[in-house]
Amino acid sequence: MTELVTERLVLRRWREEDREPFAAMNADPEVMRYFPSPLSRGESDASYDRMVAAFDRDGFTFFAVDERAGSRFVGLVGIRTLGLDDPLYPAVEIGWRLISDVWRRGYATEAARRSIAFAWEVGLRELLGFTAALNQPSQRVFAKLGFARAAADDFDHPRIEPGHALQPHMAYRLANPGQADPPET
Numbered sequence: 362m363t364e365l366v367t368e369r370l371v372l373r374r375w376r377e378e379d380r381e382p383f384a385a386m387n388a389d390p391e392v393m394r395y396f397p398s399p400l401s402r403g404e405s406d407a408s409y410d411r412m413v414a415a416f417d418r419d420g421f422t423f424f425a426v427d428e429r430a431g432s433r434f435v436g437l438v439g440i441r442t443l444g445l446d447d448p449l450y451p452a453v454e455i456g457w458r459l460i461s462d463v464w465r466r467g468y469a470t471e472a473a474r475r476s477i478a479f480a481w482e483v484g485l486r487e488l489l490g491f492t493a494a495l496n497q498p499s500q501r502v503f504a505k506l507g508f509a510r511a512a513a514d515d516f517d518h519p520r521i522e523p524g525h526a527l528q529p530h531m532a533y534r535l536a537n538p539g540q541a542d543p544p545e546t
């Protein structure tokens with residue numbers, strides 16, 4: 362796979378030089394306010410390594426995202442295969458995380474739309490999404506993309522301590538319109 366290009370963004374494979382800006386984004390408490398905590402450099406590097414391995418294994422994972430103008434790294438958006446220890450396994454999840462100074466410009470939605478098109482291009486039948494029930498910006502992105510709420514799949518995140526405000530998670534699903542199940546007769 363080469364790069365995926367949108368009006369303002371490039372979605373691409375990860376490169377060694379992304380480790381530093383990726384770690385800076387993951388260390389930002391504002392970016393990570395709907396996660397249990399910001400990531401240390403070691404945790405961020407481990408996440409980077411898992412993405413590189415997933416790309417090699419599956420041919421995709423969350424993409425690194427650059428602005429086309431200036432080629433600045435602005436975060437991650439894309440699709441990834443859930444692992445055995447992830448909630449709602451097995452499925453392919455869509456996700457997004459951007460540096461805070463580019464928020465509210467429609468970047469997450471723009472990059473996610475291209476990621477959805479990519480998912481259908483590689484033949485996936487469905488995408489799943491989930492986010493903390495407190496995370497209104499992320500829920501807004503799901504809505505703008507046309508994801509349906511999948512309330513039956515809502516869950517309390519197993520890696521967040523019971524009773525924590527971030528534990529309740531909301532699930533979303535989007536079916537590939539080109540691979541709709543035939544109507545039952």
Ligand SMILES: CC(C)(COP(=O)(O)OP(=O)(O)OC[C@H]1O[C@@H](n2cnc3c(N)ncnc32)[C@H](O)[C@@H]1OP(=O)(O)O)[C@@H](O)C(=O)NCCC(=O)NCCS
Nearest residue numbers: 392457458459464465466467468469470492497498499501
């Ligand atoms: C979620 C995130 C990727 C959205 O990125 P973005 O590029 O700002 O998203 P978009 O501009 O495409 O859309 C954001 C929408 O949320 C809305 N929004 C932003 N802040 C909001 C808030 N506090 N409450 C309600 N809606 C909010 C915006 O108005 C926009 O909706 P609109 O187009 O109808 O106005 C970004 O906020 C982020 O990186 N957050 C931290 C990481 C994170 O939480 N990732 C998701 C984990 S599931």
